């Protein structure tokens with residue numbers, strides 16, 4: 219029942235995408251079906267007139283309709299004019315069929331675009347923990363494959379409407395000619411269709427499995443391409459190739475099954491329908507007193523009705539197989555929006571920030587134990603503090619909280635006395651420049667990468683930050699200097715060079731707070747010292763927070779906070795902490 223509701227909701231949401239276009243398609247489908255019926259009805263007067271040109275046998279029913287229509291238009295009721303009439307109707311009918319198919323594509327592909335845009339934006343502006351949980355491979359699959367099927371579902375739904383309307387017209391025509399025989403035909407075709415349809419396994423379940431395998435293929439591909447270097451170095455190609463083979467085999471089996479079922483459905487339908495039509499020919503000739511031309515047109519209508527029912531059945535089966543993809547997208551969009559509503563994004567504007575203060579901040583990742591406990595520290599503009607401690611102590615989590623990628627479970631983070639949660643998120647993030655240990659380098663030029671936080675920067679400003687960040691140290695080795703393409707995730711740069719590009723772009727951002735989270739870990743100590751000296755000598759000094767394992771990096775900081783198991787165990791300058799012989803002194807001893 220829930221399944222059915224979800225399916226109907228998915229189709230309903232899709233159909234509501236552009237109501238006017240949807241209505242136009244349905245109306246055009248109806249007119250096309252009507253013209254198809256009129257075209258088919260022309261056969262009756264044509265056959266009658268062909269048999270006895272001078273005296274029409276009767277002037278009621280369908281025949282009467284045509285005689286009256288021709289008289290009204292002032293056209294002679296003769297064979298050649300009847301042929302011209304059917305040609306005219308068919309011309310309009312096929313022109314409308316073309317137009318309907320075109321509009322169906324506009325609607326279906328437009329909906330696909332809309333879904334892609336909505337999903338992309340939801341993820342872009344949604345909570346970061348959702349991406350962590352779901353994984354980028356699954357999201358990519360949703361964005362590319364599932365939205366593609368989403369557009370297909372809509373086109374298929376309109377095709378089903380068109381096919382259904384044609385079926386109704388054939389049925390009406392047959393009913394006008396012989397209601398009893400139509401009832402017999404309808405019951406026989408209906409029963410055979412239902413028996414065949416429900417004799418097969420449901421398409422929705424098979425479609426759902428197919429959607430799952432798609433996810434797996436996407437995940438394996440992404441892992442394999444992104445981790446290609448480690449995969450080669452650890453000789454994992456065989457393992458990944460095996461996983462891919464299994465996934466592709468499953469995909470093959472599931473989709474062959476789906477198509478086999480569709481083909482079985484199609485052919486069984488055709489077969490049973492043909493039997494029904496032959497039965498009708500026998501019954502029609504033996505038990506009804508219909509004229510040959512009437513019976514001929516009746517059988518022709520039933521002949522056309524039978525493939526329509528078959529097509530309808532196959533289309534509905536195909537739609538059922540595609541629906542899981544759309545249901546998943548809607549579920550995903552719903553989930554993101556529910557989580558998003560818990561995040562506040564709008565808020566007060568931010569002026570320049572002088573002081574940051576953590577007051578008793580505690581935090582745990584969803585469902586995990588506490589990572590930060592009662593953390594308090596302060597940093598002001600022009601100051602430099604350092605967070606040090608063993609791996610996993612919670613230092614980078616502090617950065618995530620500061621960047622509002624996560625929210626504390628307890629305590630407050632204040633900027634000049636105001637909780638940062640009260641600020642507009644975008645404005646707040648404009649105030650902080652964070653450099654992570656493995657920064658992301660965009661696939662573009664050095665200039666594009668350095669200016670991502672300040673596109674209007676002048677050449678002089680760019681050169682200046684590149685000098686401070688020691689990018690200039692390797693600039694002359696780049697073929698096109700600032701215009702050099704850095705490749706996917708900076709594949710043309712070394713780890714230390716990427717870190718320097720990231721520092722340069724952080725400095726260019728004109729922020730108030732600078733966070734260096736292991737930002738110089740891959741630089742040699744000389745270059746690292748030059749980078750830090752350059753930053754300290756900048757005119758508009760930041761409030762700087764440095765995180766480093768290498769204690770020599772931060773020994774000049776104004777205050778050093780030692781983190782152990784999510785708590786700050788001590789604070790002081792390098793000399794004070796060495797003198798106090800606590801955790802910092804222990805760390806220092808192990809490094810010297």
Ligand SMILES: Nc1ncnc2c1ncn2[C@@H]1O[C@H](COP(=O)(O)OP(=O)(O)OP(=O)(O)O)[C@@H](O)[C@H]1O
Pocket residue numbers: 350583584586589607608609610611612613614615616
């Ligand atoms: N996204 C996440 N989801 C769940 N747990 C996480 C997540 N990120 C970090 N953690 C956990 O939080 C704890 C603190 O991690 P964090 O990265 O803050 O430590 P750190 O002191 O910066 O370590 P390192 O010096 O190694 O970078 C670790 O136990 C880690 O496993």
